[in-house]
């Protein structure tokens with residue numbers, strides 16, 4: 001298991017009034033929350049709710065229209081994406097972001113380089129660590145990553161993210177397109193990593209097979225928070241109702 005700091009009550013990421021616009025489209029209305037060291041924020045919502053826009057704004061992949069993002073007390077709102085990775089904000093995008101034509105090993109190397117020299121450590125032991133977490137990747141290191149199954153591809157995306165030495169992992173729909181068994185395998189590792197102190201913001205469309213109860217759960221609908229809960233998550237029935245717009249159950 002990687003040497004994370006371990007969960008504490010100390011605030012790691014602070015998101016204040018962050019909104020995202022694409023021209024005249026208001027994809028995300030101002031949204032605030034915070035994430036503690038080793039904490040978990042779950043963001044749920046149907047298609048087009050603004051979930052991807054949120055994590056992209058945190059990672060610097062799209063500019064925030066308003067608000068601020070602080071990591072460990074440092075204002076990173078205007079840092080470009082590659083600098084935020086070096087600070088420890090790692091986005092594992094929807095669709096994984098792995099590069100076909102490159103081997104599994106090359107994809108993993110990209111993660112290690114993304115960390116920047118200052119944060120790189122022993123590459124061999126880091127590689128061993130991620131291969132221990134995701135054993136199916138070990139026998140496929142020299143294989144073109146496009147030959148991997150969907151579940152293995154998601155493992156590769158998470159493994160590559162881990163090699164960038166994240167302080168916070170942003171996961172955009174890691175279960176997308178996966179059958180229940182590969183989803184459970186990926187989630188098993190995410191659970192372990194989170195329990196060991198790696199802070200996460202997890203985006204999904206519906207309920208997730210995660211043992212831990214998130215510190216904060218947000219449900220977005222058309223760019224707005226329609227449900228916010230601390231230390232609990234919505235039931236499937238509540239979600240269905242929220243997605244149908246039946247209740248404005250923001251708590």
Ligand code: ATP
Pocket residue numbers: 022025026027045046047048049050051052053054094205
């Ligand atoms: P999904 O689950 O389908 O990925 P989402 O909750 O992640 O949806 P976003 O991708 O953040 O939602 O999209 C929110 C809104 O912003 C949608 O109306 C979408 O069409 C719009 N949008 C997203 N990206 C762009 C873009 N680059 N240019 C214009 N509009 C965009």
